[in-house]
Structure formats: structure tokens, C-alpha cells
Amino acid sequence: MTADKHAKRAARNLAAREGISYAAARRRLAAAPVDVDQEHQEPRPPVAVPMVSAPCPEGCEGSGHPGTACWAWRPADVGSGTSWAVRRAAELPGGRAEQLAERVERPWQKTPGGPWASFHAWDDRWLLALVYAMLTDQRPELRPDRGALRAAVEADDLAAVDALLEPLDRAAARLTTKVPAVWWGEVKPLLDAYADDVESDDGRDLLVVSWQEVEARHVVGRLVDRWRKAWVPVRNHNGYMDPPGVMWIVVKEWLDARLVDQHGGHAPGARVRLGDGRPAVVRAVEWGEDGPPVAYRVRELEPGRHGNVGRLVPSLTSDVLVPAADCREDRPCGVCGRTAGMAEALCDDCAPRVAPDRPGRAVGGLQSPERPSGRVPE
Structure with a gap:
């Protein structure tokens, strides 16, 4: 693509200099096997310039190796020790x-x-x-x-x-x-x-x-x-x-996770409590010029209604921008000591979940309190 851009520019210059059409200039350049010196209008053959055998030091201008092209350092040039x-x-x-x-x-x-x-x-x-x-x-x-x-x-x-x-x-x-x-x-x-x-x-x-x-x-x-x-x-x-499009939301998540890992804060997906005690889940992080996060874009949690009764799930219609000072870590679970964002202070593993269509049936291997197990404990 870069070579085609140079050809277009050369054709425009040739057309303006000799007063011919752009198409004629393109045909003339395509038929010419050698480059043309625009100042003297004399053909000159291409010259192969060798490169140095190792990356140049920083700030090299070519004076230390006349007749050879510079080789600017790139990360790919490091040895096997990296x-x-x-x-x-x-x-x-x-x-x-x-x-x-x-x-x-x-x-x-x-x-x-x-x-x-x-x-x-x-x-x-x-x-x-x-x-x-x-x-x-x-x-x-x-x-x-x-x-x-x-x-x-x-x-x-x-x-x-x-x-x-x-x-x-x-x-x-x-x-x-x-x-x-x-x-x-x-x-x-x-x-x-x-x-x-x-x-x-x-x-x-x-x-x-x-x-x-x-x-x-x-x-x-x-x-x-x-x-x-x-x-x-x-x-x-x-x-x-x-159009197939592109999954553009993940780019923000990758960058937020990388910056949170360095500066701290709540990464996307973390459960937090807002200033008034409402549970929420972090969706994205807002950053300033430097330092830790300045705000969070969160989704509030609401009680589940479709096969997830007893759990709090993110609301798909909620999108709230909250200052970082108003977001704090969710309080620990009263049963297992972990944080889960449950309204009853129970984590997802401890909270009993009952299918709404069949009362008394345990969901996810947990027994409903409405119908105790018939097994006699030893």
C-alpha cells in the first residue's frame, strides 16, 4: 500500500511538471524500469545500500558507519536472554x-x-x-x-x-x-x-x-x-x-485490567457497595491524567427472578457513573467470610437457591429449607 502511494505522488508530480494527464503519467512511470531524477530529468539506476550488522546506538546519525544504512533498535532485536x-x-x-x-x-x-x-x-x-x-x-x-x-x-x-x-x-x-x-x-x-x-x-x-x-x-x-x-x-x-463488526468492548476491559493491576482499584467484574449501601458490579473504569481510578461505571445488582432466585444479578438496564470515593469493597459474608454482594450477606455458595417453578427442589446441589433432606445425619 505504501508503494502505491509513492507511485500516485510521483505521477501527480510528473503530470504537473510536463503538463500531461494523470493517466499518461501513470503509464509512463509504469513503463519506465528505472527511477527518474526529478531535478535533472536524467535516469539513474537504483543503488543498493548495505545495512550495519548490529543495531545502532541511540542517537546514531550514520556518521560512524559511512556507506551503510542505520539499523534502529527494536524489541525484536534482543537476544534469547529476554x-x-x-x-x-x-x-x-x-x-x-x-x-x-x-x-x-x-x-x-x-x-x-x-x-x-x-x-x-x-x-x-x-x-x-x-x-x-x-x-x-x-x-x-x-x-x-x-x-x-x-x-x-x-x-x-x-x-x-x-x-x-x-x-x-x-x-x-x-x-x-x-x-x-x-x-x-x-x-x-x-x-x-x-x-x-x-x-x-x-x-x-x-x-x-x-x-x-x-x-x-x-x-x-x-x-x-x-x-x-x-x-x-x-x-x-x-x-x-x-457487517461482522468487532467486539469493541473488550479493548476497554483489557486496558482497565492492566492499569488496575498497577495502580489498584476495582477491576471490571468486581462487586462493590455504593455510598448508600446498594450492591453493584464494576463494568468499566474511568481514568484521569495519572494515578488511581477517578470513577467507575457500574451496574446495580437486583434479585434474580429466572432460575437464580436467592442471588443478585447485574441489571442489564443499569449504567451508573459513580465517583471512586463512593465505591468500596463489598462487606464480607457473614457465613464464610467472603464477599459476594448478597443482600442477606450470604455468598453464592452458601445461599440456598430454589427453582421458582418447582418449590422444594434444590438447585445446584443445595437443599431448599422448605423441604429438608430425608437423610438422617450420622
Whole structure:
């Protein structure tokens, strides 16, 4: 895709310089086997420039190895003494996105039914990579210092890598959301505009100066292709033409879990008590410029009515933004000492559950108090 952009730019320059049409300029450039010097109009053969045999030190400008191209250090250039997780966590944009997704999804896949529940979320980790690419392109200050990042990777220190990339993770967490209105009204249009910017020459200097920049632009182009493909209608299993879309809510959850692990707070899925004592479950975390969470987006818990009587379940219509100071840990269970968010201070394992359609029948291996067991205790 990058080579095609250069060809379009060269055709426009040639058409403007010689007063010919754009199509004629494209045909002339396609028929010419060699490059053309735009200043002297003389053909010159391409020149192969060798690269140095090892990554250059930070700040190298090529004066120390004349006649050879620089090789800027990348996380993939470290030796075998560094773990794979550290190398991938430092590699932007795809490696970092894959590593954060793996931290959250891998433990879930080890639970019963986990592989089925997290398969689609893991498959859409490219969306986080696209968010990283957009933020680093539009805000270069979010990129970590290359020298400090190299030292952290060579020291095999995952915590140091996370600390250097925290500004980028925090910016991505503040951009992404779990609110449908915000996604469709704000976040998706931003990604659409970035995809348009990548696919066009407007507002972007595509005169790359190194092979590594060409490779980086190719990676971004592949991410944009995935984004475009996600919104092309295809025939689904019901026979309707619908775009496959992307599971955009999981990106916010991955970033929240990563930042909560570093700064503390309530991770998504944690049960809390609001300031007035109502139980709730954390759905998403709101972050400030730095420090711990500033607010939580929660769903209130309500008594179950469909096969889960005696338990509190999240209300699907509840979406409340609560300041962090008004959310506290749920009080311990009066029976087993654990926290579960039950109105009767009983955890899910201790609370008796009775099916509403057949009174007296135990559900989940627990005996109903209305019909005691006929077994005589020894």
C-alpha cells in the first residue's frame, strides 16, 4: 500500500511538471524500469545500500558507519536472554496489544467454558493495535523513550516496560469505552477518520527514510485493512447481509485490567457497595491524567427472578457513573467470610437457591429449607 502511494505522488508530480494527464503519467512511470531524477530529468539506476550488522546506538546519525544504512533498535532485536512476553509487551502496536489481551484472556480460557467465551475477544486484539497506532501517530509524545525502553527490555523487566508505556495505555483507556452511544458517536468516527488519513496522502509525510519505517507503515496499513473489512456487509448464518463488526468492548476491559493491576482499584467484574449501601458490579473504569481510578461505571445488582432466585444479578438496564470515593469493597459474608454482594450477606455458595417453578427442589446441589433432606445425619 505504501508503494502505491509513492507511485500516485510521483505521477501527480510528473503530470504537473510536463503538463500531461494523470493517466499518461501513470503509464509512463509504469513503463519506465528505472527511477527518474526529478531535478535533472536524467535516469539513474537504483543503488543498493548495505545495512550495519548490529543495531545502532541511540542517537546514531550514520556518521560512524559511512556507506551503510542505520539499523534502529527494536524489541525484536534482543537476544534469547529476554522472555517472549517482555519483548512483545514492548513492541508497538501489535505486540503490545497481543500481550495485554493474553494477560486477561489466557486465565479465562483455563476455566470451564472459558475457551468458548473468550475466543472472539482474543480474535479481535487487532483493534487495540489500531488504537495504539492512531494514538502514536497523532500524539508522538506518547511513544516511550527508545533508550529507556531498550534498557528495560534487555533487563527482562516487564514492570519497567509497563511503566514506560503507561501514558499510552492510559490514553487508550480514556479513548475506548463500553457505552454504545460513545462508541458509535465518538470513537468509531475517530478510527474511520484515521483510516481515511492512512489511505490518503493528505496531512501525512510518506517520504520514509528507512526500511524500518516502510515496514511500520505496512503494519498500519494491514490494521486499516482489517478495520475496513470489519464493516463490509457479508451474509450471516441467518441469510441477512450484515457487517461482522468487532467486539469493541473488550479493548476497554483489557486496558482497565492492566492499569488496575498497577495502580489498584476495582477491576471490571468486581462487586462493590455504593455510598448508600446498594450492591453493584464494576463494568468499566474511568481514568484521569495519572494515578488511581477517578470513577467507575457500574451496574446495580437486583434479585434474580429466572432460575437464580436467592442471588443478585447485574441489571442489564443499569449504567451508573459513580465517583471512586463512593465505591468500596463489598462487606464480607457473614457465613464464610467472603464477599459476594448478597443482600442477606450470604455468598453464592452458601445461599440456598430454589427453582421458582418447582418449590422444594434444590438447585445446584443445595437443599431448599422448605423441604429438608430425608437423610438422617450420622
